Amino acid sequence: MNDIFNEVFGKTDTSKLTPIEIALGIDNEGRTTATKLYDFLELNPSNYSKWYRKNILENEFAEENVDYFPFVLKYESLTGEKERQDAKLTASFAKKLSMMQKNQKGEAARNYFVGVENGTKKLIEKLPCPLNPQIASSVAELGRVTERIMYKQGSPAYKIAEAFKMECEQFGIQLPADFVKVPEYIQLQLSDFMKG
Structure with a gap:
């Protein structure tokens, strides 16, 4: 053969x-x-x-x-x-x-x-949808602007992270579930509020 x-x-x-x-x-x-x-x-x-x-x-x-x-x-x-x-x-x-x-x-x-x-x-x-480099650049810039504005307004870091995660999701970008870390003292206050 x-x-x-x-x-x-x-x-x-x-x-x-x-x-x-x-x-x-x-x-x-x-x-x-x-x-x-x-x-x-x-x-x-x-x-x-x-x-x-x-x-x-x-x-x-x-x-x-x-x-x-x-x-x-x-x-x-x-x-x-x-x-x-x-x-x-x-x-x-x-x-x-x-x-x-x-x-x-x-x-x-x-x-x-x-x-x-x-x-x-x-x-x-x-396959997962590859991210267009121009969109990635625009989302990153949007995140930087959001961070500057929220920081100047005194927003805590976890709120800035939540805003950035929300912006990413609008463009189909999924960040890890643990990207936003709510401080324990905030979690305690929320759970106490829910009890009352």
Whole structure:
């Protein structure tokens, strides 16, 4: 089994490749060839030249020596040596071309990427909402202003902490339950008040 794998993928380290990159034959440089992509898409071998010209050379969204790097492939046929246009394709460009194909392989590629996107959305929904740095900065500044005003008015520290906690909660920031520490003498006075 390893011999077949190495024959297909060479000595490519597939541990960092996605399933679609493995299927497209992406190498260690992050590229595949137009020929490998065409084979993956299971297209008619007699239409390769037309497909190559239309999807690579005449593709208005692709740039030579950025998305693809053309070369000539020489090979032996029954009638002698022949040449075939080929190109190294970046992984991104190969993925785009695979999604454009209107056959079962193209549909499989589109379904793969839709599945990845849906999985990412589900993962993000499970993560705690990261705090926008601008919001964090604004909340911190609001807390400093509140502290200065309340301190000048003689408010005790625990009241300032309560105000800051309330401001944070308005922005969806949850501070620990023990963030506000009410002094014991205040707690005693409140409990005495509740008894009477």
